[in-house]
Amino acid sequence: MPRDVASGSxxxxxxxxxxYNGARFLAAQLGSIGVQDHPLIDIxxxxxxxxxxxxxxxxxxxxxxxxxxxxWRQGPQKGFAENFRALLTDPAVSADFLAxxxxxxxxxxxxxxxxxxxxxxxGDRPALFCSRTLLIDETDRVVGESPDFRRAPSFGNALxxxxxxxxxxxxxxxxxxxxxxxxxxxxxxxHDWFAYQLISGAGGEVIFSRRPLVRYRQHGGNxxxxxxxVGPLLARLAAAFGGRFTRWxxxxxxxxxxxxxxxxxxxxxxxxLFRSARGGSVAERLGMIRAAGLFRQxxxxxxALYAAALFGKV
Numbered sequence: 001m002p003r004d005v006a007s008g009s010x011x012x013x014x015x016x017x018x019x020y021n022g023a024r025f026l027a028a029q030l031g032s033i034g035v036q037d038h039p040l041i042d043i044x045x046x047x048x049x050x051x052x053x054x055x056x057x058x059x060x061x062x063x064x065x066x067x068x069x070x071x072w073r074q075g076p077q078k079g080f081a082e083n084f085r086a087l088l089t090d091p092a093v094s095a096d097f098l099a100x101x102x103x104x105x106x107x108x109x110x111x112x113x114x115x116x117x118x119x120x121x122x123g124d125r126p127a128l129f130c131s132r133t134l135l136i137d138e139t140d141r142v143v144g145e146s147p148d149f150r151r152a153p154s155f156g157n158a159l160x161x162x163x164x165x166x167x168x169x170x171x172x173x174x175x176x177x178x179x180x181x182x183x184x185x186x187x188x189x190x191h192d193w194f195a196y197q198l199i200s201g202a203g204g205e206v207i208f209s210r211r212p213l214v215r216y217r218q219h220g221g222n223x224x225x226x227x228x229x230v231g232p233l234l235a236r237l238a239a240a241f242g243g244r245f246t247r248w249x250x251x252x253x254x255x256x257x258x259x260x261x262x263x264x265x266x267x268x269x270x271x272x273l274f275r276s277a278r279g280g281s282v283a284e285r286l287g288m289i290r291a292a293g294l295f296r297q298x299x300x301x302x303x304a305l306y307a308a309a310l311f312g313k314v
Contacts, residue, residue, distance in 0.1 A: 011040070011097055011172075012042060012068065013068075014045065014095035016044055018101075019046070021052045023057050024104070025217060029102070030065075033067075034066075036109060036112045037110050043071070043072075044072075047073075093176075105167050106136070107215070112170065115213075126204030126293075128199045130207070132148065132215065134217065135216055136217050136218065149208060149297040156270060159197065159252075160295070160303065163208060169195055182194070189248050194255065197255075202262050244311050
């Protein structure tokens with residue numbers, strides 16, 4: 001049964017949690033949310049057909065939740081992106097601020113307090129807060145960190161790069177209205193990239209914290225390191241020339257076309273140049289990438305972008 005606590009003047013934060021066979025680390029993730037400095041937190045979980053004890057754990061942990069309301073339901077069982085899409089478009093979800101959440105990370109205790117304080121400065125303007133992460137293994141040992149991006153977030157970056165993990169993202173009510181409207185129209189590659197593109201493209205504010213506020217769990221052989229050096233650069237080039245970058249951009253273009261009217265005039269012009277830059281001659285492709293102000297956050301990433309454009313793989 002959903003329960004609530006006296007809110008006083010504290011804004012309500014709704015956590016949009018997507019789960020699938022996450023029983024092993026779910027209690028620790030919810031435990032790190034339960035001790036947040038922010039006092040009023042609702043949990044809205046969507047389980048995508050788990051075959052382990054995730055459902056039973058959600059019921060048990062929900063009964064003990066004391067920070068706000070707690071409810072969970074069955075997801076669409078079409079993969080993680082559709083599961084988050086179902087959460088975004090759930091008409092029963094309403095809060096001052098909302099946060100995406102994975103099932104197996106650990107949040108720093110002041111994550112929500114920092115995000116809410118930053119987002120509150122923007123009032124009714126759509127705003128998104130995100131951060132770097134510390135990478136941890138299955139024993140909670142820190143094994144790396146995500147890149148320390150220095151360039152300001154923008155739609156020109158969002159068109160060609162997802163800035164931060166969805167597990168770090170918190171957004172305000174205005175951003176939620178925007179994302180829900182867009183998600184009702186179309187699917188997307190990933191909820192984090194979708195949020196970055198839509199909010200930056202609609203003239204909203206995107207805040208990137210250089211301080212890691214989530215401990216992002218890496219499983220087994222999937223340790224991704226700090227995304228620096230020759231290895232990650234080669235991986236980005238392999239993604240580009242293997243066609244993955246092109247397929248992602250195909251999907252992103254379909255998503256943005258369905259939501260083109262939600263973008264600012266300037267963002268629509270950038271988007272049109274980006275689409276044009278995916279065809280034409282080599283000189284035209286490279287020229288339109290520059291004209292559109294498209295960029296990735298690191299020199300290696302920018303090199304991979306131009307290499308992809310050179311060989312028609314954007």
